[in-house]
Amino acid sequence: MNLKIHSTLTTTITASQITPRVRKEKGQFSVKEPIFVTMGDQEVKLFAAWSSSFSKRVEIALKMKGINYKYVAESLSNKSPELLRYNPVHKKVPVVIHNGKPICESLVILEYIDEIWKSGPSILPEDPHARAMARFWVSFIDEKCSPAIKRIYRSQGEEREKAVQDATEHLETLENELRGKKFFGGDEIGLVDLSATFIALWLGVLLELAGVELLTKEKFPRLCEWIDIYLNCSIVKETLPAREDLLDHLRSLRRPAK
């Protein structure tokens, strides 16, 4: 499997560790030998789909850190052989390639990005307990919140009623978590905010298509405020698709009601 083969080939070191001697000889290295590079020389590729909130998390993070990357647009209904080669286990986006090595799963990618590119804003806090709390909330969003919203969209009748109940409860939990904070990450966008990208845009679109009103300013003032602020951050604004485009796209994918 590619994952294992590549992990022994390259070594990443910081610019300060390169001696003048190594720099002079840099041009003589062949492709197969270990290549000593500075952060800026490393090629980053992102395999993503414009309609995938998981892809967008990673794109926003790359931009936040000021990382140059090559965007490879994937069609979810017609995945490229390259993607399938880089992510044979899940066959999904997003995948980030760094120095020819693939990193899969959006949260794993976000942590990787934060560890490699230390300059620029931090995605995770330093303190171990604060990091644990961030990871906890991310897990809550991915395993409880978003699935409940998707269940509302995909179900009807009693099942939908239950899903609405669950989603309301989960959103109330998030509402409480925002108390006294501008972002989930505090004063700045962090891991939890990035993970909540689904809530910022996809949630509203799915609920509109389902004809369900849930996320009102009266019931969820803090969450609605967070959505406004988050969506208006310049990096988020320029990265996310237009709401109308997402709406049209999801509408076109809809299966006819039973």
Place this chain on the structure above:
Amino acid sequence: MATEVKLFRSWSSRYALRIVWALKLKGVEFEAIFEDLSNKSSLLLQYNPVHKKVPVLVHNGKPVCESLVILEYVDETWNGAHPLLPKDPFAKAEARFWAKFSDDKLMPLIRKATLGNGEEKEEARVLTAENLKHVEELLKGKKFFGGEKIGYVDLAFGWMAYLINVLEEVSGATLIKKEEFPLLSKWMENFYEFPEFKESWPDHDRLITKFKNYG
């Protein structure tokens, strides 16, 4: 500074066991609080109001929930002895990937393949075999997923070392044959027989009863 470590667990929780193993490997003394999950303590509900589940690690009065989150917290906090995650960021990313794979992909499949019904069960069996191949591949040239020593991925997959036998017995299905998965079979043996974990295994018969009642 006196540190106080408490672990809320149950007799059978595979997730709580991960933390037991991690703390043992790191030589961290802790108090185990066994919860009856049908009658949860007010303390547990106070420490984990969102999920109301075990495990919960309470360190100096501050709770940490969700087993993989706890594992990373333990690794970062007691970072002297027995590192669980590799230092190299790419290797770390791979380790995190496989831990998620265990929980998000493998566990649900194995559950369906043993405790599921009819068509769904058969489909899950085929997919389980396919996915187990990835795990087998990971062990090439290694004793543990972590290399010479038990690491994060071993702890994530640790549930297999004692639960596979139970699930196979309850369902009559064989998921992991020695001939098909020699490395994984050997790993399960090595993990199960790891001296420090000897006392940790939940009672086999009690587990059989528990899973028989799932049907």
